[in-house]
Amino acid sequence: MELSATAKVILGMLAARPRSGYEIKQLVDNSTRFFWAASYGQIYPELKRLAEAGLIEGSDASQGARQRTVHRLTAKGKRAVREWIESPPDVFELRDEGLLKLFFAGSADPGRAAEIARERAAHSAGIATRLTELAAERDSGAAEGPPFSVDQPSTTVLRYGIEMNEWIAGWFERAAQDLERGSAKPKGLAAAGRRK
Numbered sequence: 131m132e133l134s135a136t137a138k139v140i141l142g143m144l145a146a147r148p149r150s151g152y153e154i155k156q157l158v159d160n161s162t163r164f165f166w167a168a169s170y171g172q173i174y175p176e177l178k179r180l181a182e183a184g185l186i187e188g189s190d191a192s193q194g195a196r197q198r199t200v201h202r203l204t205a206k207g208k209r210a211v212r213e214w215i216e217s218p219p220d221v222f223e224l225r226d227e228g229l230l231k232l233f234f235a236g237s238a239d240p241g242r243a244a245e246i247a248r249e250r251a252a253h254s255a256g257i258a259t260r261l262t263e264l265a266a267e268r269d270s271g272a273a274e275g276p277p278f279s280v281d282q283p284s285t286t287v288l289r290y291g292i293e294m295n296e297w298i299a300g301w302f303e304r305a306a307q308d309l310e311r312g313s314a315k316p317k318g319l320a321a322a323g324r325r326k
Contacts, residue, residue, distance in 0.1 A: 251302035
């Protein structure tokens with residue numbers, strides 16, 4: 131079975147421990163959504179598909195009137211996670227609407243280019259702040275049900291997210307300054323063009 135983008139998130143979450151669909155979505159919202167999103171509308175159909183493929187199984191964990199199913203990996207599901215982790219990544223996709231707007235600003239709205247860059251800088255700075263808060267919550271133990279222990283690779287990914295977003299915020303701020311000065315090319319671009 132070929133794993134969908136959402137299946138990879140689900141199987142990865144279940145590799146840590148059994149979880150309900152709601153718990154998976156909560157973890158996505160506080161961890162992987164910053165680089166690999168999955169919505170409620172994707173999670174529940176995918177849980178059903180994974181169960182039909184024999185990769186997960188669910189058990190009733192209802193509490194009173196509230197229905198709840200906890201999903202766990204089967205032996206086949208554990209093999210699928212290991213195989214996926216061991217295989218080279220299929221996807222590297224950068225979709226950044228701020229970059230797309232900036233790319234087209236020269237044709238569509240040149241006067242707003244620096245403002246677009248500053249908006250994107252603020253967005254990344256906000257993400258870096260939120261990720262830093264999540265890291266502090268994890269370190270203090272205040273996070274509600276942290277998805278993984280602090281010594282696991284997820285901490286490295288969290289640090290990547292913080293540092294990457296800080297860098298992006300700085301890059302867009304420098305781009306805004308270049309655009310305000312009317313620089314035709316950011317520093318280093320002319321030299322890079324000559325090397326080709």
